[in-house]
Amino acid sequence: MRLYMTLRRTLPPVTAAAACAFSPATAYRIESDTRLPSQKKAARGRRRPDPLAEIFDSEIVPLLEAAPGIRAVAVFEEMQRRHPELPDGVRRTMERRIRAWRALRGPERDVIFRQVHEPGRLGLSDFTAMGDLGVTIAGERLDHLLYHFRLACSGFEHAHVILGGESHVALAEGLQNALWTLGGAPREHRSDSLSAAFRNFTRDAREDLTRRYDALCAHYRMQPTRNNRGVAHENGAIESPHAHLKAAVRDALLLRGSNDFADLTAYRRFIDEIVARKNARNARRIDAERAVLQPLPATRTTDYEEMLVAVTSSGGFTLRKVFYTVPSRLIGHRLRVRLYDDRLDLFLGGTALFTLPRGRAEASGKHGHVVDYRHVIHALRRKPMALLGLVYRDQLFPREAYARMFERLRERLADRMACRTMVELLSLAHERACEAELAGVLADLLASPNGMPEMATLRARFAPDPASLPEVRIDAVPLALYETLLDQRVEEIA
Structure with a gap:
């Protein structure tokens, strides 16, 4: 028909019809009604009875009006409860009818307004859970979060492994690491209201x-802003990249062939490499935005909480439901923490002492323990039976082989002898600096059905005893001898 109408511009009806290979009668019928066939086609009517005719307007529509957010599947289940004869095959029909009704008569929906991001203006922070990736450290499952920072304009990203929950300390450390890596600060920083950090406060x-x-x-001259609670799309410039970052980590783990890492440092290096590759793809945009960022201050600000603790007669202190051991010489002192x-830095007055790994209480509320056997081994040697009922006995053993050996000693020996032998093993590991090697020996003994440690043999194997080392004396040379050497040098020059 389109060809016929085109030819009719210059040809009479009969000739145009012949050119299109249809009869003159068809040509005159087209002349009388120039509508296309698709325009003449009548709408197809329903070919079978409407299964929802009796209940849609009378029951389903009032339900949708009373509860606008209800799911279509819940409406279908309710209709089946009211009308058991309603077949399962009607579900898709009902879902399409409800979707069409909502499009025509449903409530207004929220609209997302896409934003134009100005360079150097907005940086965003958020946390994302990573426990579902199955990462392990030396065989132990690592339940952790990632702190994630992103510039909205250029897409610069930074990620930091967080061992605890969402907290100000985690935010401060991660944010400052990101800013100093970037080399500048945006004018505005947005977070998600720190809702998790506020919980139970x-x-x-x-x-x-x-x-x-x-x-x-x-401190970084950034304007702090927060998105409304529960409105994730207001933080959309980082919520969506969460999924992309987790997918990149998951793919990298699959390519690596293992989810296990030797230590936390190795895993953090692994995350840094992934983020660095993502930033390399946006290098030009990042460099362009870096030029308009605010300069950083001269120093970082605090990214820790500071508090005072008292070292008790138990040889340690309790902080946030976790008991930490320290050298017994600090008993009675107050330490600044x-x-x-992921760690605690300890100070006695203004003197830095050492760093302890941070522990956390169990989810059940039970206290945790961070124990270093070197801090208490000297006292245990005087009171070996204290090991039997020690509150933190399981955490005292530095490696699994020591704990398993203590179980065997208790099975084969009396409690007093078992405790004494175990304390001697720990003392040997400390004094001879052979913790790992001794653990290997104990593991070999445990592999044998009758393997038991012999202290004399072990002491000889890990000799020498520091107490038996010879004392080396060095006599100081009189300073007058150096004058003689200088006089000879002067004569040679002359």
Whole structure:
């Protein structure tokens, strides 16, 4: 027909019809009605009875109006409960009818307004759970989060492994690491209201956390902003990249062939390499935005919590439901503790002492323990039976082989002898600096059905005894001899 109408511009009806290979009668019928065949086609009517005719307007529509957010499958299940004769095959028909009704008469829906991101203006922070990836450290499952920072304009990203939950300490450490890696600061920083960090906090604690967050942003001259609680798309410039980052980590683990890492440092290096590759793809845009970022201050601000603790007669202190051991010479002193996400820095007055790994209480509320057997072994040698009922006995053993050997000693020996032998093994590991080697020997003994440690043999194997080392004396040379050497040098020059 289109060809016929084109030829009719210059040819009479009969000639145009012949050129199109149809009869003159068809040509005159087209002349009388120039509508296309598709325009003449009548709408197809229903060919079978409507299964929802009796219930849609009378029951389903009132239900949709009363509960606008209800799912279509829930409506179908309710209709089947009211009308048992309603077949399962009607479900898709009902879902399509409900979708069409909502499009025509349903409530207004929220609209997402896409934004134009100005370079150097907005940086975003958020946390994402990584426990479902099955990462392990030396065989132990690592339940952790990733702190994720991103520039909205150029897409620069930074990720930091977080061992605890969402907290101000984790945010402060991760954010500052990101800014110093980037080399500048945006004018505005957005977070998700720190809702997880506020959970179970008192009002005063929440206000203190807000003040510290505002002070952190003020140090870098960033305006702190927060998206509305529960409205994730307001943080969309980082919520969506969460999924992309996790997918990249998952793919990299598959390519690596193993989810196990030797230590936490190796896993953090692995995450840094993935993020670095993502940033390399956006290098030009990142460099362009870096030029308009605010300069960094001269120094970082605090990314820890500071508190005072008292070392008790138990040889340690308790902080956040976790007991930490320290050298017994600190009993009775008050220590200043800087609490980070993964560690504690201890100070006696202004003197830095050492760093301890941070522990966390169990989910059930039971206290945790961070124990170094070197701190208490000297006292245990005087009271070996204390090992039998020690509260933190399981955490005292530095490796699994030591714990398993203690179980065997208790099975084969009396409790007093078992405790004494175990304490001697720990003392040997400490004094001869052979913890790993001794663990290997114990593992070999455990592999034998009758293997038992013989202390004399072990002491000889890991000799020498520091107490038996000879004392070396070096006599100081009189300073007058050096004058003689200088006089000879002067004569040679002359």
